[in-house]
Amino acid sequence: MTILIRGGEVLTPEGLQVLDVLVEGDRVARLGEDLHAPAADVVDATGCWVGPGFVDLHVHLREPGHEWKEDIASGTAAAAAGGFTLVVAMPNTDPPIDSGHLARFVTERARLVGHCEVRPAGCITLGRAGAYLAHLDELWDAGVRIFTDDGDGVADAGLLRHAMEYLAERGGVVAQHPEDPGLARDGHMHEGSVSARLGMAGLPALAEELMVARDLALVRETGTRYHVQHVSTRGTLRLIAEAKAEGLPVTAEVTPHHLTFDHSRVETMDPDYKMYPPLRTPEDVDALVAAVRDGTIDAVATDHAPHAAHEREVPFEEAPRGVIGLETAFAATLAAVGPDPQLLFERLSIAPARILGAERHGVPVQVGGPANLVVVDPTVVWTPTTFVSRAENSPWRGTELTGRPVATIHEGMLTHHDAVVGR
């Protein structure tokens, strides 16, 4: 397949330049002005940014086990529509990805039906039950590099220390969903003025901060690479900034919804605002946006968490947690941090690829470089009403957004091409 991306502002190793990009096979073949390729599919990128395809460190594809919510085919199609060429699938499936053959299933299935590359994350503990180590050796041999019990934190410090010691030898990343189970007990939303008025049990900021503080002490001892998932509080940001200043091997991600909404949204009682960690205060939102700009946060990750419509037709407290985010990630992040293409590609592609060690992703556009690319229009206005994802539980559903991927190219193949919208 030959693809000519014409007239876009291209993120190259030398910075942004208006260039044509010719893709042949799985490589960028040529960069230049007024390129011609008569047989090529042409993507008009006038007014668009062209850069490395987005990389999401945190998605739930729900396969195996929860295919009525999403599966690898539908989830990766949503990823492609959102500009992603690589996603990391969380292991809280049924069965959980706690051994080698299950990780291989996800990788192989994605190769067969996927619209982007999928790298499974593996469990830290067997069955995500928090009692024994998962088959970290098998998972590693199956290519897993990120380990997490996402959905729950690993509460047992002794067990986490063992996992860290084991993975430190190999360079694996321990990714933590930081939530102290005692402090978070029965909570459904941020503990604060809104939860007090609504009479809902709260998830205090401290539940996140306490576990991160503990984990950082373990990182200091073990030297393990540690990644904080979906940071939501100012206190966590302070801990991460201090750890980075100290030189600890720590990285962090934030979701677009935590960069956008605060806890007052829960007053609508709409389960599309239910997520763990919960939406925090306006001050936390501001601090998270600042942290994306200053580098305390390395990556924007969606925590794409699809649920079927009927599962949300219940009261807020009984609704499942999480919202989808792949298709709105670019627009939401753009709205939060502003029209800074270098920063956006860094947080949505380059940094997450680096954390993952994915050499064919997050590479600025260059001749001979991998053809994992995205073309985004930063000015097109659109309103998400339907989704490529099987699910619709998006807090942005029906909300006007600015900015959208026009085309996504994965290993030289067009996996998404928005020929209509905004063209």
Add this chain to the structure above:
Amino acid sequence: MNNLLTTEDLSRETLDRLLDLSDEFVEVLDREIPKVPPLRGLTVATLFFEPSTRTRISFERAAKALSADVMSFSPGTSSLKKGESLKDTALTLRAMGADIMVVRHRAVGAPWRVAEWVDVPVVNGGDGAHQHPTQALLDALTIRRHFGKLDGLEIGIVGDIRHSRVARSDVYAFATLGAKVTLIAPRTLLPRDLEGWPCTSTGDLDEVLEQLDVVYLLRVQAERGGATAFPSWPEYVGRFGLSRERFARLGEGAVVMHPGPMNRGVEIAPEVADSDRALVLDQVRLGVAARMAVLFTLATGRGLTREVTA
């Protein structure tokens, strides 16, 4: 008024109107035949997803006194156990002809969700620890009938505020009607953040006891975790129970209220519960009239009623 979901946004004018109407229905309930026809032909459905006897009976009595028919839904006998969603349950009851729905649910916000899905008025019959607006209305009615008004009264709400939808409803209704409200509880049973609440709070009952016109007692909701908030029951009773000794120190005209069910010997001494200054049974009695006022107002608002004959 399209629905009655919360007391937070009720104006003084709306509250006064509902209380005036309640007074009229009190008079109806005192008649030889305590029944009027304005809701004839309408069906009031009670969807009580959380076990409750007194509130359901009170609503059903109110509906029948307005000549409405009543449909009852309760989880014990329903398809909820078969996995039906709240939305499907609500739409099913609507399809069977419910004209007004009263929803009680252990989860916060359930009546709001139902109100989104159905095209008939919804009354919040209590959602989690959030709101129970008809309780606030009947409490305000009880106080207004006893004192003539709420303006300037000092009302202390004592006990498990954190888990109480009654407290969350009463605070707003009482304050809007001009009362000065104080929440009295150990710190572990107060909401963690009272920003924006129209009241003050203290952990010392004895400090404020003698100023109060109304002592409003709440049960400790052990089932919601209230009982883990203090070291022992004797410790709680000693600090926050309305004992005979504390009762004797109350001001001359002060009254005692409780939304029920009472735990005698815990938040209220048996002798206090039985005294003629405890308005507990007045609350229950007036609850029917207050709920008649709510059902009548909602039906009128949607143009569902016949001529006013109250």
